[in-house]
Amino acid sequence: MHTDPIAVIGAGIIGLLTARELALAGHEVVVFEQGTIGREASWAAGGILSPLHPWRYPDPVTWLARYSQDRYPGLCQDLFEATGVDSEWIESGLLRLGVDESEAAQEWAARFGVTLERREDGAPIAGYEGKEAGLWMPTMAQVRSPRLLRALAQDLKRLKVSLHEGARVEAIRWQRSVFKGLVVNGEEVRARQALVAGGPWSSGLLGRYGLTLPVGPVRGQMIVIQARPDTLTTMVLKNARYLVPRRDGAILVGSTIEKVGFDKAITPDAREELVAAATDLLPALRFFPVTHQWAGLRPSSPTGVPFIGEHPEIQGLFVNTGQFRNGIVLGPGSALLAADLMLGRDTRWDPGFYAPDRVPGGTVREPVLG
Numbered sequence: 294m295h296t297d298p299i300a301v302i303g304a305g306i307i308g309l310l311t312a313r314e315l316a317l318a319g320h321e322v323v324v325f326e327q328g329t330i331g332r333e334a335s336w337a338a339g340g341i342l343s344p345l346h347p348w349r350y351p352d353p354v355t356w357l358a359r360y361s362q363d364r365y366p367g368l369c370q371d372l373f374e375a376t377g378v379d380s381e382w383i384e385s386g387l388l389r390l391g392v393d394e395s396e397a398a399q400e401w402a403a404r405f406g407v408t409l410e411r412r413e414d415g416a417p418i419a420g421y422e423g424k425e426a427g428l429w430m431p432t433m434a435q436v437r438s439p440r441l442l443r444a445l446a447q448d449l450k451r452l453k454v455s456l457h458e459g460a461r462v463e464a465i466r467w468q469r470s471v472f473k474g475l476v477v478n479g480e481e482v483r484a485r486q487a488l489v490a491g492g493p494w495s496s497g498l499l500g501r502y503g504l505t506l507p508v509g510p511v512r513g514q515m516i517v518i519q520a521r522p523d524t525l526t527t528m529v530l531k532n533a534r535y536l537v538p539r540r541d542g543a544i545l546v547g548s549t550i551e552k553v554g555f556d557k558a559i560t561p562d563a564r565e566e567l568v569a570a571a572t573d574l575l576p577a578l579r580f581f582p583v584t585h586q587w588a589g590l591r592p593s594s595p596t597g598v599p600f601i602g603e604h605p606e607i608q609g610l611f612v613n614t615g616q617f618r619n620g621i622v623l624g625p626g627s628a629l630l631a632a633d634l635m636l637g638r639d640t641r642w643d644p645g646f647y648a649p650d651r652v653p654g655g656t657v658r659e660p661v662l663g
């Protein structure tokens with residue numbers, strides 16, 4: 294019997310990973326991306342596979358992060374074997390300097406089985422010689438986000454997922470509380486379910502159908518300093534600024550947090566501030582050139598816990614967004630939960646913690662448009 298496909302709206306990390314889960318479960322999937330595949334926040338990300346200060350987050354963030362951290366090496370390996378694209382998963386470790394939060398950090402690490410060591414005397418860690426005390430998490434890893442996205446897109450084609458670029462979902466069709474289809478670039482498209490994975494644009498779309506999500510754009514700017522491959526081999530974080538060394542000597546410096554709406558412009562002030570933070574963390578970086586600067590729009594959430602689940606009033610319409618600063622590390626876990634809910638499978642975590650209507654501000658009212 295022919296059935297309509299499942300539609301995924303948005304080809305960032307969240308849409309692509311969820312589409313992959315659905316396709317691997319044997320379902321026909323179609324992805325609509327208004328721009329270019331994987332070119333928004335997901336492309337801009339530093340690729341750190343950990344929240345920056347993970348103990349500060351509610352446990353539902355850690356549940357998704359721990360699951361994803363365990364999955365990433367295998368995922369990158371599978372993608373490499375299927376596509377030949379190396380996502381550069383590297384267990385480079387993360388050294389966290391700055392305000393002493395070791396008590397909370399150690400309690401969190403013990404609860405979630407994370408290796409975390411106190412570095413009392415500023416002894417060199419993985420070649421980093423800064424003199425400050427800090428916390429060392431040797432098992433924290435990174436990926437090169439643009440390559441991960443490229444690998445995912447290629448793998449989805451292999452899995453017969455149909456990917457459409459320049460395809461903007463303008464409206465959602467539903468009848469008697471049941472999802473029916475989409476309007477894409479003015480054309481009616483039938484689908485049996487849909488997942489809104491539109492990053493910070495998700496709330497604009499869903500807001501027209503009775504679901505008000507407290508998700509909005511938060512700009513992040515980054516720069517790259519092109520150093521020699523051996524200049525730094527661990528990720529270093531102090532307060533809100535961090536260094537992420539790639540294999541080829543590129544060192545990413547991130548990132549700003551700016552509420553400026555959907556403005557993705559880069560600014561000279563941010564560049565200056567990031568260069569200052571980088572040379573403060575690693576003075577040798579002043580000898581190397583800044584080669585790139587970019588910005589992306591994170592999909593915010595009040596507590597960092599994403600919104601994953603079914604629209605409370607429209608059966609068959611789902612959402613997966615609000616991963617905020619952590620969409621890469623939360624991606625595999627978020628995708629699994631969304632796919633489990635869409636396919637009616639048992640879920641690994643209590644979905645109530647992620648429900649789209651769970652918080653004040655994430656209110657539900659009667660859907661008004663059909």
Ligand SMILES: Cc1cc2nc3c(=O)[nH]c(=O)nc-3n(C[C@H](O)[C@H](O)[C@H](O)COP(=O)(O)OP(=O)(O)OC[C@H]3O[C@@H](n4cnc5c(N)ncnc54)[C@H](O)[C@@H]3O)c2cc1C
Binds near residue numbers: 302329494591618
């Ligand atoms: C500077 C920076 C650094 C970051 N560093 C890290 C990090 O180190 N580690 C980490 O885990 N996370 C990091 N993040 C956060 C992470 O990038 C985001 O949480 C994640 O990319 C969100 O993914 P997404 O798929 O929801 O959104 P996006 O990547 O924005 O994708 C959503 C897609 O949906 C499309 N879309 C929206 N509406 C429609 C529509 N109506 N029709 C069709 N298509 C639509 C958009 O065009 C877009 O391509 C960083 C973010 C920034 C900006």
